[in-house]
Amino acid sequence: MLSRTADNLFWLSRYVERAEALARILEATQRLASLPVAYAGSTNEWESAVNSAGCSxxxxxxxxxxxxxxxVDYLVFEKDNPSSIVNCFEVARHNARAVRTALTVEMWETINGAWLELRRRPERQLVGEEFTRFLGWVKEIGLRFDGSASRTMLRNDIYSFSRLGMLLERADNTARILDVKYHLLLPEETKVGGGLDYYQWSAILRAVSAQTSYxxxxxxxxxxxxxxxxxxxNDQMPRSLAACYGDMVRHLDDLSRGYGRQGPSQRIARATRAKLENAGIEEVFQNxxxxxxxxFIGENNRLGAAIHEQYLA
Amino acid sequence: MSTALFDEMSLADGSVRTAYAKLARWLKEAPADLLNYRVEEAELLFRRIGITFAVYGDQQAQERLIPFDIIPRIITNDEWTRLSKGLEQRVDALNRYIADVYGRREILKAGIIPNDLVFQNAAFRPEMAGKSVPHDLWVHIAGIDIVRVDAETFYVLEDNARTPSGVSYMLENREVMIRLFPELFAQHRVAPVERYADELLATLRSLAPRSAPADPNVVLLTPGIYNSAYYEHSFLADKLGIELVEGRDLFVRDDVVYMRTTEGPQRVDVIYRRLDDEFLDPLVFRPDSALGVPGLISAYHAQNVTLTNAIGTGVADDKAIYSYMPEIIKFYLGEEPILKNVPTHRCREPEALAYVLDHLEELVVKEVHGSGGYGMLVGPHASKEQVELFRAKLKASPGGFIAQPTLALSTCPTYVNSGVAPRHVDLRPFVLTGSDGVRIVPGGLTRVAMKEGSLVVNSSQGGGTKDTWVLDE
Known part of the structure; x- marks a missing residue:
C-alpha cells in the first residue's frame, strides 16, 4: 500500500484515540474537582488535566x-490547540477523506458523522449536563470507530497500521496519566487511613475506564x-502498557510476515514488550x-519514529 | 429548429409519451408526503456517503451537496442505440484528429482547420509534436455533452476530451434510486450502469505500454483532497481497486515511474490522471506545480508509462474546434455525423461576428476556452449591461468567442418546492476507448437546471443531477 495512505491511517486512529482519551481525562477531572476539598485534596485538578494532555x-x-x-475551552474547543477534541476530529476527518478508499463505509460514516455533528454544534460553552453528554458522545465515537474497525476491516496491512496508531497513542496516554499522578502512587505518600488519595486513585482508574476491572x-x-x-x-487490562505492546508486537509481526522483512520497529517493540513482561511491580517501585x-514514554516515541521511518515516509 | 419547449414526459396536448407512462402514473398516485420523505432520505444517504463537491471561490460552501432530483429521466432503447453509435463515431474522430495534429497534420494541410486554431491554442502541447503514444490512442475517457430539442433531435453541445468528471454521480444516483424506489425498478427494465467500473479498469489495463507486465499496475492520480472532484477520484479508485495517488507518492528513476509504498518502490504502468496537463511535470510544464511528478513526461516519452487521457487532448475540445467537428468526422471517417452539432457562429469570421453583434439578445455567447458555465452570455436572459459588456469583449477579441442560437433544451419532470415541474436537462454519457475496443455503459449523467426557466445545468451554478434510465426493451 502507499506510504502516505498508511501514514494517514495511522494518524487517523491516533487522533480518534486521543479525542477519546481527552474525554475520559476531562470526565475524571470534572468529577474530582467537584468533590469537597476534604476528599479530593487541594491540588488543582484542572492543572493536572492540562499536564496529562501533554500541552501545558x-x-x-x-x-x-x-x-x-x-x-475545557482549551482541551475541547481551542482552534490553536492541535490536539483539542474538535481539532482531533478535524484532522481525523481530513485524513479519512484522504484515505476514503482504505476505510470501510462504517468507519468513514462514524468519522464523517462526528465531524458533521461538531459543525452543527452551537457556538457557545456547554454547561452542566450538556457537557457531560458531550463527553459521553466523544467516547461513543471512539467506541464506534474502534468497533467498526474491528468488525468490518479486512485483516491486512491497512488494519495493522490503523491499530498501531491507536495502540501507540493509547500507551502514550496511559503513561502520561501515570506520569502526572505518579507521586500519588508512591508508598511514602500514602498516609494510613488518609481519605485524600483514595479519590485521586479512583480518578486515575476512571481516566482509563478501569474501576471495575481493578x-x-x-x-x-x-x-x-x-x-x-x-x-x-497487567496484560489483561486493554489500556495497560503491557497490553498495548503485546498487541503492537503482533501487528508488527503481521506486517513483517506479509512484507517478508523486519526492521527497527519490530526490534524496538519486542524489546519494550520483554521489559514489561519481565518486570515485577516491586522492582518498578524500587528503581x-x-x-x-x-x-517508557521515550521508548514509545522511539517506536513511533521507527514506524514512520520504516513504513510511512 | 422548433421554438416550442419539448418535455420528455408530457406532450403539448397533455398526453404522456409511451416510455414515461408508468412513471407518470406512479407520480400521479404517489402522495406528496411520500415524495418529501424520499427526498429527505436521499439527502441523508448522499450526505453520509460523503458525495460533496467544492465550488471554486466559495469558501463557505466548501462542501456542499449537488442537488439530486428523485424523478428519473427516461431514454428509450432506440434513442440510446442511435446516441451510442453517434458517440462512438465522434470519439473515433476526436482520436484521429488529435493523432493527426501531433503527427502528419493532414487536416491542416488540407486547409480544413485554420493553423492558428491549433498552434495558438493554449491547450496545444508542442512537447507532443512528433511523439507517439501507447496504442496511438489519445482520448480514452471522453464525456460528450448532449442536449435534446425535440422527439427526434439530439445535439452535441460540447466534447470533453481532457479529464471529464461526473461519472461517480451517474453510479451513486443509481444506487440511491435502487434503495429508494424498488417499486419503480420492478415496473421498468432499466439497463444497469454498475459495470462501468469494470469497463473502465479493462480499458485502462488494455492501454498499458507494451513493456509492462501482463498484470499492469494502474493508479489514479489526483490533485488531492482540495480538488472539487476529489470525491469522484477516491470513489473511482475504490471501485476499480487501484491506488489513489498524489504527485508526491510517485517518483521517476531511469525513466520508470514508481510509487512509494510500505514495501518500498513499486513500478507504475498506467496513470489515470485527473490532473491537468500543465501540472503533470514541473520539469516540462509549470515549474511551480507541487502536484506533479518531476520526470514523468520523460518516462512517458520513453513509453514506460501510459497517461490517460494523453497529454494535449485539449486541442480537440475547445469551443472553436467544436464548430469544425462535422468537417473533422467527414475528413477522417468519410461519414456523415450521426449526432448533430449546434449551429455555431465562429466570431473569428467577420460575417459571423457582424451577425452575432446584431443578434446578441437572441444568442448564447461562449468563451472558446471557458468551462463550467462561467464566462457565458445567455442573450434572452441577460441584462442590458451584460449584453453591452459582451459586445465590448467580442469587439476586443472576436476569436475568443463563439455564439449559438438559444436552444429550446428539452425539459424533464423534476421535483421542486412547488411540486413536480418541468426543468431543463442535458446528458453526459461517458465513452471509453481502449486498445481492445470502445465501451459505453447505457446512460450517463443527466444534469438539471433546478431554477425555473434556467438553461445552465452546471453544478457550480446551482444545477442538480438525475438518474438516467435507458429502458432495455
Missing part, C-alpha cells in the same frame, strides 16, 4: 490560570501499587516509578 506550555501561553472554563483483578480496596500494576504490567514511566 502551549496552554499557559494562552491562559494564566487553569480553571474549569479555561481548561476489582475483578485484585478483589480488594484501592492500593496504589496495585493500580500501577494494573496500568503498567523509581517516575524513571520507569519517563523511560
Amino acid at each position: 506550555s502551549a496552554f499557559y501561553a494562552k491562559h494564566e490560570e487553569a480553571t474549569a472554563e479555561t481548561v 476489582h475483578w483483578v485484585y478483589r480488594q480496596s484501592l492500593k496504589p501499587w496495585l493500580i500501577a500494576d494494573l496500568l503498567i504490567l 523509581g516509578l517516575h524513571e520507569f514511566i519517563t523511560g
Whole structure:
C-alpha cells in the first residue's frame, strides 16, 4: 500500500484515540474537582488535566490560570490547540477523506458523522449536563470507530497500521496519566487511613475506564501499587502498557510476515514488550516509578519514529 | 429548429409519451408526503456517503451537496442505440484528429482547420509534436455533452476530451434510486450502469505500454483532497481497486515511474490522471506545480508509462474546434455525423461576428476556452449591461468567442418546492476507448437546471443531477 495512505491511517486512529482519551481525562477531572476539598485534596485538578494532555506550555501561553472554563475551552474547543477534541476530529476527518478508499463505509460514516455533528454544534460553552453528554458522545465515537474497525476491516496491512496508531497513542496516554499522578502512587505518600488519595486513585482508574476491572483483578480496596500494576504490567487490562505492546508486537509481526522483512520497529517493540513482561511491580517501585514511566514514554516515541521511518515516509 | 419547449414526459396536448407512462402514473398516485420523505432520505444517504463537491471561490460552501432530483429521466432503447453509435463515431474522430495534429497534420494541410486554431491554442502541447503514444490512442475517457430539442433531435453541445468528471454521480444516483424506489425498478427494465467500473479498469489495463507486465499496475492520480472532484477520484479508485495517488507518492528513476509504498518502490504502468496537463511535470510544464511528478513526461516519452487521457487532448475540445467537428468526422471517417452539432457562429469570421453583434439578445455567447458555465452570455436572459459588456469583449477579441442560437433544451419532470415541474436537462454519457475496443455503459449523467426557466445545468451554478434510465426493451 502507499506510504502516505498508511501514514494517514495511522494518524487517523491516533487522533480518534486521543479525542477519546481527552474525554475520559476531562470526565475524571470534572468529577474530582467537584468533590469537597476534604476528599479530593487541594491540588488543582484542572492543572493536572492540562499536564496529562501533554500541552501545558502551549496552554499557559494562552491562559494564566487553569480553571474549569479555561481548561475545557482549551482541551475541547481551542482552534490553536492541535490536539483539542474538535481539532482531533478535524484532522481525523481530513485524513479519512484522504484515505476514503482504505476505510470501510462504517468507519468513514462514524468519522464523517462526528465531524458533521461538531459543525452543527452551537457556538457557545456547554454547561452542566450538556457537557457531560458531550463527553459521553466523544467516547461513543471512539467506541464506534474502534468497533467498526474491528468488525468490518479486512485483516491486512491497512488494519495493522490503523491499530498501531491507536495502540501507540493509547500507551502514550496511559503513561502520561501515570506520569502526572505518579507521586500519588508512591508508598511514602500514602498516609494510613488518609481519605485524600483514595479519590485521586479512583480518578486515575476512571481516566482509563478501569474501576471495575481493578476489582475483578485484585478483589480488594484501592492500593496504589496495585493500580500501577494494573496500568503498567497487567496484560489483561486493554489500556495497560503491557497490553498495548503485546498487541503492537503482533501487528508488527503481521506486517513483517506479509512484507517478508523486519526492521527497527519490530526490534524496538519486542524489546519494550520483554521489559514489561519481565518486570515485577516491586522492582518498578524500587528503581523509581517516575524513571520507569519517563523511560517508557521515550521508548514509545522511539517506536513511533521507527514506524514512520520504516513504513510511512 | 422548433421554438416550442419539448418535455420528455408530457406532450403539448397533455398526453404522456409511451416510455414515461408508468412513471407518470406512479407520480400521479404517489402522495406528496411520500415524495418529501424520499427526498429527505436521499439527502441523508448522499450526505453520509460523503458525495460533496467544492465550488471554486466559495469558501463557505466548501462542501456542499449537488442537488439530486428523485424523478428519473427516461431514454428509450432506440434513442440510446442511435446516441451510442453517434458517440462512438465522434470519439473515433476526436482520436484521429488529435493523432493527426501531433503527427502528419493532414487536416491542416488540407486547409480544413485554420493553423492558428491549433498552434495558438493554449491547450496545444508542442512537447507532443512528433511523439507517439501507447496504442496511438489519445482520448480514452471522453464525456460528450448532449442536449435534446425535440422527439427526434439530439445535439452535441460540447466534447470533453481532457479529464471529464461526473461519472461517480451517474453510479451513486443509481444506487440511491435502487434503495429508494424498488417499486419503480420492478415496473421498468432499466439497463444497469454498475459495470462501468469494470469497463473502465479493462480499458485502462488494455492501454498499458507494451513493456509492462501482463498484470499492469494502474493508479489514479489526483490533485488531492482540495480538488472539487476529489470525491469522484477516491470513489473511482475504490471501485476499480487501484491506488489513489498524489504527485508526491510517485517518483521517476531511469525513466520508470514508481510509487512509494510500505514495501518500498513499486513500478507504475498506467496513470489515470485527473490532473491537468500543465501540472503533470514541473520539469516540462509549470515549474511551480507541487502536484506533479518531476520526470514523468520523460518516462512517458520513453513509453514506460501510459497517461490517460494523453497529454494535449485539449486541442480537440475547445469551443472553436467544436464548430469544425462535422468537417473533422467527414475528413477522417468519410461519414456523415450521426449526432448533430449546434449551429455555431465562429466570431473569428467577420460575417459571423457582424451577425452575432446584431443578434446578441437572441444568442448564447461562449468563451472558446471557458468551462463550467462561467464566462457565458445567455442573450434572452441577460441584462442590458451584460449584453453591452459582451459586445465590448467580442469587439476586443472576436476569436475568443463563439455564439449559438438559444436552444429550446428539452425539459424533464423534476421535483421542486412547488411540486413536480418541468426543468431543463442535458446528458453526459461517458465513452471509453481502449486498445481492445470502445465501451459505453447505457446512460450517463443527466444534469438539471433546478431554477425555473434556467438553461445552465452546471453544478457550480446551482444545477442538480438525475438518474438516467435507458429502458432495455
